Amino acid sequence: MAKESVKARQRKREKLVARYADKRAALxxxxxxxxxxxxxKNSSKVRLKNRCQLTGRPKGYMRYFGLSRVTFRDMALAGKIPGVKKASW
Structure with a gap:
């Protein structure tokens, strides 16, 4: 799990990007x-990093779900993600 300060920094960047998006587009x-x-500088969209919404893990990010692969697997096996089940053939 990522440090709380790293997750807080990411949330701060997301707020700045949302706040200045219209102004940046106009300029x-x-x-x-x-x-x-x-x-x-942190109001630039390029500064954002895809991170897991629950753990803050930066690697193995699944964009469709907004989770890391580890968190996704745990939640899928526990049945917490609708429509997702383990493949077997």
Whole structure:
């Protein structure tokens, strides 16, 4: 599990990206690059990292579910994800 400070930093970046999204889009459309430089660096969408919503694990992320592979497997085997079951043939 990731440290709480790492997860908190990620949440802070997500809030900044959401807050400045419209402003960044307008400045990009206008081509005002100097004004874009004035905005906080963490408000850029590129700074976000895909992390598991429950554990904060950065590797093995499954975008469709928003979980890491480890968390996904535990939840799927416990029947907590609707429509997902272990394959057998």
């Amino acid at each position: 990009k459309a206008a081509g005002d690059w100097s004004a874009l430089d004035e905005l906080p």
